[in-house]
Amino acid sequence: MPKVTFIQPDGSAETVEIAEGLSVMEGAMEYGIPGILAQCGGGCSCSTCHCYVADEWVAALPAPADDESGLLEFAWEPKESSRLTCQIHITPELEGLILHVPEQQI
Amino acid sequence: MPETTIIAGAGQAGGQTAISLRQAGYEGKIILCGAEGLPPYQRPPLSKKYLGGELERARLFLRPQSFYETQEIDLRPDSEVLAVDRAARKVTLEGGEVLSYDHLVLATGSRPRSLTIPGSELADIFYLRTLLDVDAIRGRMEAGRQLVVVGGGYIGLEVAATAKQAGLDVCVLEAAPRLLGRVTAPEMSEYYLEAHRSRGVDVRVHAAVSAFSGNHAIEVVECKGSDGLDERIPADMAVVGIGVSPATDLAEKAGLSCDDGISVDEHCRTSDAHIYAVGDCTRHPNPILGRRLRLESVQNAIEQAKTAAANIVGNPLRYEQIPWFWSDQFDLKLQMAGISEGYDAVVQRGSMEADDFALFYLREGLLIAVDAVNRPREFMACRKLLPERARIEPSRLEDESIPMQEMI
Ligand SMILES: Cc1cc2nc3c(=O)[nH]c(=O)nc-3n(C[C@H](O)[C@H](O)[C@H](O)COP(=O)(O)OP(=O)(O)OC[C@H]3O[C@@H](n4cnc5c(N)ncnc54)[C@H](O)[C@@H]3O)c2cc1C
Numbered sequence: 229m230p231k232v233t234f235i236q237p238d239g240s241a242e243t244v245e246i247a248e249g250l251s252v253m254e255g256a257m258e259y260g261i262p263g264i265l266a267q268c269g270g271g272c273s274c275s276t277c278h279c280y281v282a283d284e285w286v287a288a289l290p291a292p293a294d295d296e297s298g299l300l301e302f303a304w305e306p307k308e309s310s311r312l313t314c315q316i317h318i319t320p321e322l323e324g325l326i327l328h329v330p331e332q333q334i
Numbered sequence: 335m336p337e338t339t340i341i342a343g344a345g346q347a348g349g350q351t352a353i354s355l356r357q358a359g360y361e362g363k364i365i366l367c368g369a370e371g372l373p374p375y376q377r378p379p380l381s382k383k384y385l386g387g388e389l390e391r392a393r394l395f396l397r398p399q400s401f402y403e404t405q406e407i408d409l410r411p412d413s414e415v416l417a418v419d420r421a422a423r424k425v426t427l428e429g430g431e432v433l434s435y436d437h438l439v440l441a442t443g444s445r446p447r448s449l450t451i452p453g454s455e456l457a458d459i460f461y462l463r464t465l466l467d468v469d470a471i472r473g474r475m476e477a478g479r480q481l482v483v484v485g486g487g488y489i490g491l492e493v494a495a496t497a498k499q500a501g502l503d504v505c506v507l508e509a510a511p512r513l514l515g516r517v518t519a520p521e522m523s524e525y526y527l528e529a530h531r532s533r534g535v536d537v538r539v540h541a542a543v544s545a546f547s548g549n550h551a552i553e554v555v556e557c558k559g560s561d562g563l564d565e566r567i568p569a570d571m572a573v574v575g576i577g578v579s580p581a582t583d584l585a586e587k588a589g590l591s592c593d594d595g596i597s598v599d600e601h602c603r604t605s606d607a608h609i610y611a612v613g614d615c616t617r618h619p620n621p622i623l624g625r626r627l628r629l630e631s632v633q634n635a636i637e638q639a640k641t642a643a644a645n646i647v648g649n650p651l652r653y654e655q656i657p658w659f660w661s662d663q664f665d666l667k668l669q670m671a672g673i674s675e676g677y678d679a680v681v682q683r684g685s686m687e688a689d690d691f692a693l694f695y696l697r698e699g700l701l702i703a704v705d706a707v708n709r710p711r712e713f714m715a716c717r718k719l720l721p722e723r724a725r726i727e728p729s730r731l732e733d734e735s736i737p738m739q740e741m742i
């Protein structure tokens with residue numbers, strides 16, 4: 229199972245294994261990663277599963293669809309590397325993925 | 335002795351209360367009592383992706399079973415709370431066990447209103463609240479079959495859309511003059527009527543169902559149309575979605591004050607300081623809107639759960655948020671924020687024909703709500719604008735050359 233690392237705003241990091249096919253958000257829920265709320269449960273409707281993808285990983289992910297981009301533009305302090313973790317699906321290529329959890333979601 | 339918190343109801347709000355208590359550093363015992371025999375799961379996909387077979391069952395659960403073990407949450411999915419003795423601070427569970435609590439959280443949710451008319455006991459008439467309900471519906475959903483949905487609310491319309499996409503013949507019967515009458519403005523009702531009709535759903539308003547008939551299983555739905563004539567609509571199955579009632583019986587029996595929902599304050603505390611209530615079962619004050627509300631939404635369940643958990647650990651957090659909700663039907667992603675009731679002007683941005691628009695509701699020039707179809711930016715911008723009671727010129731709101739970012 230690919231390993232994914234979540235880095236909190238205070239710098240603390242947690243690396244977890246997420247099964248292929250699940251979303252990064254679902255993995256975060258399974259391990260109770262703080263700071264990812266995922267209120268709509270992966271429906272791409274709430275923006276509360278926002279994270280920043282580490283720079284070196286941005287290009288490895290398929291570009292966001294318009295509904296995701298629309299939510300992200302108004303997320304808390306969006307950046308070029310912002311993504312909704314419910315829209316990132318785990319594949320073997322994502323082994324080692326690193327994400328930064330924002331200070332708040334909304 | 336460590337403290338004990340007992341949570342009655344293991345749904346979205348009950349499950350979140352347990353999760354949030356641990357996140358807030360609560361060190362006492364947590365006993366999470368459910369009545370469905372399952373760990374807490376999400377209901378929204380039940381009428382959407384799960385009904386359509388696009389989401390596996392395991393992915394509905396809020397957390398995997400192992401989470402409750404590692405977090406030392408004593409999850410008892412088969413332990414309905416039958417009675418509360420407030421003086422002794424004890425609850426009685428199904429099976430007779432009696433447990434003491436320091437804090438009790440009522441998260442009993444709501445229950446579908448039942449339709450009692452001739453024939454309502456026939457087979458293949460369903461309600462949609464639980465995973466078991468949907469598994470039963472899915473077992474009967476086959477392309478070519480005739481489904482009648484009774485009730486044109488969000489759940490009914492989502493079921494209609496999902497079933498239509500699965501190849502069933504779908505008819506929606508709504509007794510009121512318009513769809514979504516309790517929850518949205520006439521403009522949106524009209525839009526959804528057209529949206530369903532143009533995608534092949536036979537939607538009828540002013541259609542009051544009077545009886546079901548058939549031999550063992552349902553075969554015909556009888557209803558009275560707007561012209562007063564009786565109609566007989568063939569049906570292989572029916573799904574009834576005519577609203578829910580808050581599950582207040584446990585609270586009422588315990589003598590807590592209730593008013594179409596368990597009455598709570600902004601800290602989610604009931605009339606007994608040791609007892610909180612969260613989620614669909616509550617009626618609560620909204621300081622931003624200046625009125626008391628009962629909501630049936632995931633946001634409300636999650637945020638009230640967090641509020642109660644914070645207060646239990648001694649942080650006097652208040653629940654004060656602008657309500658928001660979503661609904662997915664066909665290719666239409668609806669996102670709503672605020673409460674439009676009482677508006678005196680509506681401003682449209684975008685095109686209804688293209689299924690790409692937002693409606694902004696104003697009262698005395700102030701923005702009070704938004705309904706956005708395939709318009710995440712308008713929805714998100716309003717979530718920021720609504721708490722500030724923003725005053726925005728209608729001519730700016732409808733002008734697509736001005737990005738929403740500039741309105742904030
Ligand atoms: C089909 C469907 C689609 C929906 N779609 C959306 C949507 O798109 N967006 C949205 O925001 N909301 C949606 N909702 C609403 C949302 O799911 C509810 O608002 C939410 O589940 C409320 O959570 P709750 O914990 O208060 O209640 P529930 O989830 O109903 O949980 C209450 C639980 O308590 C149990 N219980 C009751 N009494 C007792 C007792 N005495 N002892 C122990 N257990 C007890 C019940 O069996 C139940 O399991 C939908 C609901 C349904 C049914």
Ligand code: FES
Nearest residue numbers: 268270274275314
């Ligand atoms: S969980 Fe709601 S947008 Fe990702």
